[in-house]
Amino acid sequence: MRIGYPCVNIGIGCTSARTFRLRSWSPERFRSTVRENLACLSSTLQFNIDHELLFFRITSDLIPFASHPVNEIDWEGEFSGSFTEIGDLIRESGMRISMHPDQFTLINSPDGGVTARSIAELAYHAAVLDAMNLDTRAKIQVHAGGVYGDKASAMDRFLDRYRDLPAEIRRRLVVENDDRLYTAADCCALSRSCGVPVLFDTFHHECNSSGEEMPEALAICAETWGRSDGIPMVDYSSQEPGARKGAHIHAIDLAHFRAFLAASRPHDIDIMLEIKDKEKSALLARAEAAADPRLAR
DNA sequence: GGAAGTCAAGTCTCG
DNA sequence: CGAGACTTGACTTCC
Numbered sequence: 024m025r026i027g028y029p030c031v032n033i034g035i036g037c038t039s040a041r042t043f044r045l046r047s048w049s050p051e052r053f054r055s056t057v058r059e060n061l062a063c064l065s066s067t068l069q070f071n072i073d074h075e076l077l078f079f080r081i082t083s084d085l086i087p088f089a090s091h092p093v094n095e096i097d098w099e100g101e102f103s104g105s106f107t108e109i110g111d112l113i114r115e116s117g118m119r120i121s122m123h124p125d126q127f128t129l130i131n132s133p134d135g136g137v138t139a140r141s142i143a144e145l146a147y148h149a150a151v152l153d154a155m156n157l158d159t160r161a162k163i164q165v166h167a168g169g170v171y172g173d174k175a176s177a178m179d180r181f182l183d184r185y186r187d188l189p190a191e192i193r194r195r196l197v198v199e200n201d202d203r204l205y206t207a208a209d210c211c212a213l214s215r216s217c218g219v220p221v222l223f224d225t226f227h228h229e230c231n232s233s234g235e236e237m238p239e240a241l242a243i244c245a246e247t248w249g250r251s252d253g254i255p256m257v258d259y260s261s262q263e264p265g266a267r268k269g270a271h272i273h274a275i276d277l278a279h280f281r282a283f284l285a286a287s288r289p290h291d292i293d294i295m296l297e298i299k300d301k302e303k304s305a306l307l308a309r310a311e312a313a314a315d316p317r318l319a320r
Numbered sequence: 321g322g323a324a325g326t327c328a329a330g331t332c333t334c335g
Numbered sequence: 336c337g338a339g340a341c342t343t344g345a346c347t348t349c350c
Contacts, residue, residue, distance in 0.1 A: 127329040169331050
């Protein structure tokens with residue numbers, strides 16, 4: 024079991040998610056931003072290693088406009104040295120990596136243009152992980168997509184598009200239950216048809232389930248992960264009191280987390296804390312889990 | 321220097 | 336029918 028947080032370290036003083044407006048595009052601006060983002064990513068990973076936070080989600084903003092037509096720069100080649108160094112740091116420390124493209128990435132859209140742009144975006148994510156020489160335990164997580172008024176057709180379209188994906192994407196892609204449309208059971212149905220592993224989001228399950236208790240939902244998702252996929256990844260969060268349903272909590276609720284740890288046994292899982300204050304809560308969670316025999320050191 | 325408005329991309333829900 | 340939400344900031348302009 025590893026514990027981690029997504030994308031950005033609040034306290035470290037840099038961000039690997041710097042970007043700029045399309046209007047400000049220039050090759051020089053692009054190169055300097057990528058250089059800074061990779062340097063910050065390296066610092067962030069070193070912080071994580073020093074604090075035994077061995078699960079990390081790399082931001083989709085790492086390479087700005089990576090899949091946009093304006094960008095014709097061979098960034099993988101130009102920055103291959105940095106990618107290799109970062110990959111070495113990850114592998115030598117036993118760290119696990121995920122990426123999570125944003126809400127515009129929809130492989131099941133009825134609009135072929137949306138799907139084409141989504142596949143280009145997924146190819147970018149796969150290229151980052153490939154450039155770091157990470158194996159197929161490094162994953163790219165997406166939601167099943169929209170419903171478009173007909174869920175059965177939308178799920179069929181997901182399956183068709185999944186089977187046609189380039190192998191570099193398919194071997195890393197996992198599907199995550201969302202808080203409104205596709206439940207863990209829905210995602211597992213997709214998995215039975217095409218083999219995609221299902222990343223279980225326990226907070227989304229609290230918002231939107233097919234009626235199972237959490238341990239059962241976790242169990243059916245865990246079964247979808249094969250040997251080459253690594254142990255199951257799980258997203259963890261809880262409800263921010265007083266906020267809109269589905270709003271992520273600002274700081275970890277340790278009693279809620281402790282209950283989740285107990286209920287998730289005996290599954291060995293990697294836990295991503297989707298909590299607003301990032302590494303601060305991750306450090307508390309790691310301390311809370313210190314006595315758990317599943318914890319990797 | 322700080323505040324306000326805006327940002328590549330899609331879809332759904334709510335008011 | 337427009338705004339807000341999504342994992343959410345961060346950039347840019349305007350004063």
